[in-house]
Amino acid sequence: MTVLDRAGTGEQQAFVSNSDIDIARVGPGTPGGQFLRQFWVPIFRSEDLTKGLSMPIKIMDENFALYRGHSGKAQVMDYHCPHRRAPMHLGWVEEDALRCMYHGWKFDCTGECLEQPAEDPAFAKKITIRTYPTEEYLGLIYAYFGDGKAPAFPPYPAPTEEGFTENPPVNPLPCNYLQSFENSLDEVHVAFAHRTGGSHEGIYDMPEISIEETDWGMIRYGKRASGDVRISLHYPPFTTRVIVPPMAGLAGAGGWREIYLHFTPIDDETQQWFVINHVRATGEELDKYLAANEIYKKRAEEAGSAQDWGMAAIRGEIRIHEFEHPELVRVQDAAMMVGQGAYTDRTLERLGRSDTAIIAWRKMLERELRAINEGRPTKKWNVAPADIVPNFGFQSK
Numbered sequence: 001m002t003v004l005d006r007a008g009t010g011e012q013q014a015f016v017s018n019s020d021i022d023i024a025r026v027g028p029g030t031p032g033g034q035f036l037r038q039f040w041v042p043i044f045r046s047e048d049l050t051k052g053l054s055m056p057i058k059i060m061d062e063n064f065a066l067y068r069g070h071s072g073k074a075q076v077m078d079y080h081c082p083h084r085r086a087p088m089h090l091g092w093v094e095e096d097a098l099r100c101m102y103h104g105w106k107f108d109c110t111g112e113c114l115e116q117p118a119e120d121p122a123f124a125k126k127i128t129i130r131t132y133p134t135e136e137y138l139g140l141i142y143a144y145f146g147d148g149k150a151p152a153f154p155p156y157p158a159p160t161e162e163g164f165t166e167n168p169p170v171n172p173l174p175c176n177y178l179q180s181f182e183n184s185l186d187e188v189h190v191a192f193a194h195r196t197g198g199s200h201e202g203i204y205d206m207p208e209i210s211i212e213e214t215d216w217g218m219i220r221y222g223k224r225a226s227g228d229v230r231i232s233l234h235y236p237p238f239t240t241r242v243i244v245p246p247m248a249g250l251a252g253a254g255g256w257r258e259i260y261l262h263f264t265p266i267d268d269e270t271q272q273w274f275v276i277n278h279v280r281a282t283g284e285e286l287d288k289y290l291a292a293n294e295i296y297k298k299r300a301e302e303a304g305s306a307q308d309w310g311m312a313a314i315r316g317e318i319r320i321h322e323f324e325h326p327e328l329v330r331v332q333d334a335a336m337m338v339g340q341g342a343y344t345d346r347t348l349e350r351l352g353r354s355d356t357a358i359i360a361w362r363k364m365l366e367r368e369l370r371a372i373n374e375g376r377p378t379k380k381w382n383v384a385p386a387d388i389v390p391n392f393g394f395q396s397k
């Protein structure tokens, strides 16, 4: 373990990269994109992909077909058919294979061509389509888009406490993924961005931030004036595991929950959040939560997309401090992150000591991306031990 800046005094040197490495790029030809492709990444909610369904997806600036075979197996394959490049997702799911709509070529989960109805049978043996390792865990579908053998799966430990796990609906957010990941590294913003209408009262005092980079990711400490320390975990390339209060519309139900946030890039300027929400309630308490959650979900749907309201706030169409929404925290976060710009210019920032965690993550990224750029070996990341878990750090409401 390496202990990085634990205290910090005053303004930190803004992270101005002198290199040509742009740490937030996601495309396949960029060092940033190559870094992201070293890891399993969540790409879809399991519950949204029913058997026999095939869908187009765009992940890290590349298009793919995703389908679920009739055995239940989810599979990612290249977007274009190798025959004449028709989109594969428009075809038919047959058993665990996908048949192209254009001329009926059929491919299995390994990418082998099983049938070409209008061709000589020997031709099929020469044809493959690229498929990508695909797994499911905690309600999400993950894929590995890198070269060579995929790393260990699952990529991080599951919650250790008993409870109920759910995955909220997923919507695209129009800004670069790293802005949202950095927001999740930023404990101080909670006291201001979420001052109104949430249930974040317990975390309004200013924390002193420090971090540790480990062989599996990063631990963030937020030390309060009381001496209490809140611990949050960050797994590469863009997962944050943290204990958070319930949304405004769920105040009092289920208590504080453990969440895993993933900011999966669609392209350089768009991302989607995949959330694993672990409510630590059982028995009667869980029944109460589930009842409250039904009402909450209905109210959230009626109130309209929190992210769209965040955009409305940026345009000056609503007064965000007087605004009410069951998912107000998401309205507030969306306004901050998208308001920075679709792809923010980090050279214009002035960072302080409270940005310690953000600075550390950027330094790690620059180190890794520079190694990729220069053809040197990158860090070997391990899976985090199951007994390192996030905590409240203080009494929850």
Ligand code: FES
Residues within 6 Å of the ligand: 081, 082, 083, 084, 085, 086, 100, 101, 102, 103, 104, 105
């Ligand atoms: S383009 Fe797919 S079978 Fe022809």
Ligand SMILES: [Fe+2]
Residues within 6 Å of the ligand: 183, 189, 190, 193, 194, 329, 333
């Ligand atoms: Fe936030």
